[in-house]
Amino acid sequence: MRRCLVVDDSRVIRKVARRILEDMRFEIEEAADGLEALQACRRQMPDAILLDWTMPVMSGIDFLKQLRQEPGGDKPTVVFCTTENDVEKIAEALKAGADEYMMKPFDGDILQSKFAEAGLA
């Protein structure tokens, strides 16, 4: 089964995302900030990462930059999931190595659509 790491400081968002992604047959691991996510990736690289931007300890963008430097860190497909919706922010995320970008609020249809566009259908 494919594994997805859901990184968000909101427990509610993690729960919502988990339900949708489990229906898409992903095994889910959760992290509440970028540092926790990095530690999880060092233990085992997931196939996909759903990533919030603004989080305590380490932001999503800092996590992503770090991840892409790690051994095997180029492998996970990363989909941002954030309230940041400026074109400049989106471009920054893509430059840092994001594969897709989803703006909150979202629903199951949008999440599935974004994962499909990222090649995770």
Next chain:
Amino acid sequence: MLNEAELALIAREVKTRSGAVLTREMGGAIELRLMPLARREGFGSVHELIAAARIRADSALWNSITDYLAQSDTRFFRDGAAFRRLYTDLIPAALARRGHERIRIWSAACSTGQEAYSVAMQIEEMREAGLNPAAEIVATDFSERLIEKARAGLYTQFEVQRGLPIRKLIAHFEKAGDLWRIDDRMRAAISFSTHNLMKHPGVLGQFDIILLRHVLPSFDLDTRQAVMSRIADALAPQGVILLGEGETIPDCEGLTFSNGIAIRTAARAAA
């Protein structure tokens, strides 16, 4: 809740105007979709709206009711495989057939325009790839309300996240307050107009590719056959009709159906 007589009347009037078949099971959804129209027209309920439509001498209210019940469920790059086929196969084949002439593509029943803009983005990407495709895109819908939205090219954050890859969003759209506006080049690439599939499309001319997707299932068999026959008249020799995922077409003179597309294989009798 709408009663059976009201639903039957709405179904009859809508079928006459747009060809769409409404069923009793859709009653709740019909009422929900007509509530904004009832409010706009100053009525206290959908019942009052229907009563007024029944007694008004002109058919303006029935036209509005049909408009508000128009199919508007669409998304960018809907059925991704169909768009990959357009990009790699159908558009290049049409360009090759036409030589240096411009090809014509018709998004029939385009709703709020996402399908037509998806094609325009593909044409633009072909241009960027150095293919220099000459193409004219025509997009029609019977609903003036939907065509106005399509022409404006303004979409909500939800709409631009359904089917539109993020790189295409930032390449072709700009923020406009809470909405996203597709750029002027994409808007200029498409001629939007109203056209009812119940009428012959003669004025629109002939097309190399016609997108007729997720439209036929809303018609009964007789209407489907009549629509296909009219659409086939607008198809250039060797032109193709691209259908929605899983859709098939009724038998139609001069058309061969295979693998999601109908190909014009023979001349048709004059309409």
